[in-house]
Amino acid sequence: MLGKRREREREKRRKTILKAAKSLFSKQGANPVTISDIAKKAELSKGAIYLYFSGKEEMRAQILLDDIEKFHREVLPIFKGGDSASEVLIGFAHMYVDFFLRDRALFRILINFMMHANSLNLSDDTNRRIILETNRAISVTENIFQFGIDKGEFLLRKEDVMAMRNSLWGMLNGIISLHLFIGRESTREKRIHSGINECLNIFIEGLKKSK
Amino acid sequence: MLGKRREREREKRRKTILKAAKSLFSKQGANPVTISDIAKKAELSKGAIYLYFSGKEEMRAQILLDDIEKFHREVLPIFKGGDSASEVLIGFAHMYVDFFLRDRALFRILINFMMHANSLNLSDDTNRRIILETNRAISVTENIFQFGIDKGEFLLRKEDVMAMRNSLWGMLNGIISLHLFIGRESTREKRIHSGINECLNIFIEGLKKSK
């Protein structure tokens, strides 16, 4: 059992490392960021880093989970008062894709996590947070569908919401991975978003007609 | 050799302890402050205190040296533009006495130090600082005498400055110790200061006539 002060100082140091890592990640130019770089920036030894994080993956995961949490906290509420469910859905989809396109590491971690949860050795707490954030994002899409149903905009049986949600989820992730892993660097944002719109239009078209 | 950050943090911790000690010392009511009190206030263990200070005496000494330094830095310059050397001398004397009357511990440390240098086991650095501050205060009184001589206000041979300085020094310390050790608690500030004025008047009288 640690005293209050020590706990406080430990948390502070953790934040320092995360901050250092984030600043390096964000401007990682030609060469990728190394643990030693982070240690140097945080004014700590390399060994010390491993006292706070299980490895680089965990650091990335935590940084990016912070971002997702922020996303859910600040960005999503904007759509709460949206006009039509379709618009809300489209808005969310673009934001979601944009968000992950900005840092492929998070997406890799998430996908990796969903595929084979324990290939990266993240801490228990980080795993829990990933599950939580994933579920929260899932419930957002579910809510959008429900919103559409309640409004009479989407003709969708309640039992099919989950299937649709998975479908949307898969579609968005598919688009993201397409552009992250297969797509060229030169792939322009514009193209991505027009692609999303095409897909979503078909999707929504179906929703409005179904059953 | 310690790294920059560690040195910074060590200094910060030292300051924290000193701050805690100071706040306790300043409001030490009925019962005196213990090391454990300080440790508790500083959110550290008792043992840790001894990693930063050789003991309570050293803490007191350092706190009070900080005060003396502040005194020399901020209070003394006020008199620099004084009218007559006599006024400057009187102003300084009152301040000096007031300063030490506020905390008898500093005075005891100083006297102890001047009598038998190493009875308290202060660190080398603290000893050095005491010597420095003592010398500085001495030079201040010397400067006042010189100021008076230059102005033609004090009729004093240059060779006698040191003797006069020691004399003043002894007088002030005598007054302080009189009130700190012998004087009753009920001794009023007023009485002290009128006493100082009496002594100084005689002193200055002599200065103006001497040689």
Added chain:
DNA sequence: TAAACAAAGGTCAAATTATGACCACCGGTC
């Protein structure tokens, strides 16, 4: 293709810092 190599991730014994149970000593009480 295999060997050599560089660079990064990761480990660990040693150094530094912090803890709190413990001891010695002092002043007061019976």
Added chain:
DNA sequence: GACCGGTGGTCATAATTTGACCTTTGTTTA
């Protein structure tokens, strides 16, 4: 003088940090 409560101070132990060293990985070279 024996006892006792409390305080200054010590020290074995624990927690944290370091940097040299080992391991892995991917690339160049013979």
